[in-house]
Amino acid sequence: MSVRPFTLATALAAVAALSLTACGGSSDAAESATCPGGKVRFGVEPFEDPAKLTPAAEVLADALGESLDCEVELTVTDDYSAEVLAMENGKLDIAMFGPLGYVFASGRAKAEAVASFGDGTGKVSSYTAGIWVPKDSAVTSVAGLKGHSLALASVGSTSGDALPRQAMLDAGLKKDDVKINYAGGHPEALLALAKGTVDAAEINSQQLASATAAGTFDPAGFRKVWSSDPIPNDPITVRGDLDAEFKKAVTDALLKLPPDKVGEIGALLDVDPPAPLVAVDKSTYQPLFDLAATLNLTEKDV
Template sequence: MRIPLFAAAALSAALVLAGCGASAENASPTCPNGEVRFGVEPFEDPQKLTPAAKVLADALSEQLSCSVELSITEDYSAEVLAMENGRLDIAIFGPLGYVFASKRADAEAIVSFGDAQGALSTYTAGIWVPADSPITSVEQLRGHTLALGSVGSTSGDALPRKAIADAGLKEADVRIDYAGGHPEALLALTNGKVDAAQLNSQQQASATAAGTFDASKYRQVWKSEPIPNDPITVRGDLDPAFKQAVRDALLNLPPKAVGDIGALLDVSPPGKLVPVDEKTYQPLFDLATTLGLTEGDV
């Protein structure tokens, strides 16, 4: 049975407040409701992601002279739903999540993570197996278990599924298990619960640094083309003056303000944030078309 790309979900109850308190009385073009509500997709263990994202939120708060309320959302669908319902002003989405947020919530990509040379950073999706596995290609996944991350993830769902289709397999030919996230998919592999798992270059770098993944004990049987890194977006129906102020503030942040969260996205050493727009992510719009994903899947 096919699982919809995005199922309705609620925002995580855990909110981290960055910056000083504010009220509606302080509304301004850069602080329209007395605060800016900032959502971040749960692409990493919240214990690592929350403090890293808070550094970015604090820096943005200082640039805008406005309180920034940070929320690590429960899952990809929750973040799209929150922006669609007007509960987020800005948000970091995965590239494919942005595709659907742009359709459902009018999300506009404004900046992403740059490397030390000022170029847009990228990452890759991958499928890994134990080093002693007989599986050497995607074609040989037939009849085997494959751990994917979360429904709606670019590297943890859509791209591995496309790799399966490109290999001439039907999804029913592979026993797909949605583990609940990138870290959980990796754990399923390292704990021997599945025959193969998706592991993107970001999670690989993070897990290697943490000592929870040793690449010498595993083998990558598939790797995607480079994917443009996660965009920071703003809700399209907001005041143009606010959107410009946020874009300018983000572009003016020093590399140290984005370094912690950038490291979790395999951007090291980090540069400043760089401008992006919808055209940057056209390959992901094309991917959604190729896989037959529509707003009905959201």
């Protein structure tokens, strides 16, 4: 298995070579119904520090490759938009998206959600978005953020962008009432609050668990002033225009992976103890489709 960086510029540059990649494949790998083009290209969105995310995703990618008897090329993208664009341009065969990223990939790349991280009872696991402030802050609610600065993760993030913005609208805040700083990711937003460079920050339950376990964040020094409803965890998707036999093979392989092969990346999503992946489909993420419609989000927002 190989790992390589993938940026928005790379995705754009690769469009010209798309027809050769899709038709020619690799001369060194055997092609089959489960190995089109001689390899499977798997993308993962950058929801965690790459130093933690990449090795965890490699375990899942390697296990999937063994099951399919095919090389799985792993790509941890630089941002959410690059991953959607890569699948749209045929450069990814399967991809793990954030829930809101999947909404846009569903429309632009015909991404089909097939599996997500189970909670041990056979149901899809979930997480929550949150807004935190220092313990001694005068801010006690979302409405109290008026006139203050707020660190969000990245444009297009479910818990690190859309849901906090929806919470501010629900609280009656206008666009310019809060100074929004996009930190570049969930770890960076948390760090901005911990260092005191912003008055508040989004910290989802996954990042909270990860940072607390790593000793980089002490919740005792901060307060949560808002939490979202549970969000179904990230879906693993297959590009819709691929052969039906391949899509079924990938789905079957994912759902049969043992817990220890999905546990490392699942732990970064606050899934504990490790459990098998569970089947999901578009209806699982309908609340996120509804959220995008409510906020009038378009592909320009990812």
